[in-house]
Amino acid sequence: MAETEQADGGGIEAEANAAAKPKARLKMIIAAVGVLAVIGGGAGWFFFFRHHGEETRAEAGPPPKPPAFIELPDMLVNLAGNPGDRVQFLKVKLTLEVKEEKQAEPIKLKLPRVTDIFQTYLRELRPSDLSGSAGLFRLKEELTRRVNLVLAPNEVSAVLFKEIVVQ
Incomplete structure (x- = not known):
């Protein structure tokens, strides 16, 4: 009878172990x-x-030359203006920005042409064309476009206002 009790008791443990094995496998999986995800x-x-920073450093290269x-x-x-209106004047001091100093010499030789094209364009403006920051931005862009047409193949990066007075 002891053998049957051991067999029955062993059977209960076997069933518990059989039920514990799938749970243990699930925990292991x-x-x-989790370990693989980490x-x-x-x-x-x-x-x-990590490689993103190295590419940035490799592409940086030498520092850019300062503009002239x-x-x-x-x-x-x-x-x-309209006939009979008060005459208004525009006084401007301009500076041209070029990418490198070596580009400045050929441009200096053509400064009379640049002055002429600017004078001609500025005389066509009305006071309302210069009102607000949007008007000045349009003026700057138009002057840059015109100077680049005159100076081609040289290129001016920007026309900078040092002083602008409408009177």
Whole structure:
């Protein structure tokens, strides 16, 4: 009879062990997936973010050369207006910005043409064309476009206002 009790008792333990084995396997699988996720996340960070900084440093290269500036003579022009209106004047001091100093010499030789094209354009303006920051921005863009047409193949990066007075 002892054998049957041991067999019955052993059967209960076997059933408990059989039920515990799938739970233990499930815990092992979850733990393994968690460990792989942590390792995969670390490896992904390592490959994507670590190399990003090295590429930026490799592309930086030597520092860019400082731009050169060319001063233009002061310009005083009368603005276009309706007949009988009070005459208004525009006084501007301009500077041309070029990318490198070596570009400045050929441009200095053509400054009379630049002054002429600016004078001609500025005399066509009305006081309302210069109102507000949007008007000045449009003026700056138009002067840059015109100077680049005159100076081609040389290029001016920007026309800078040192002083602008509408009177």
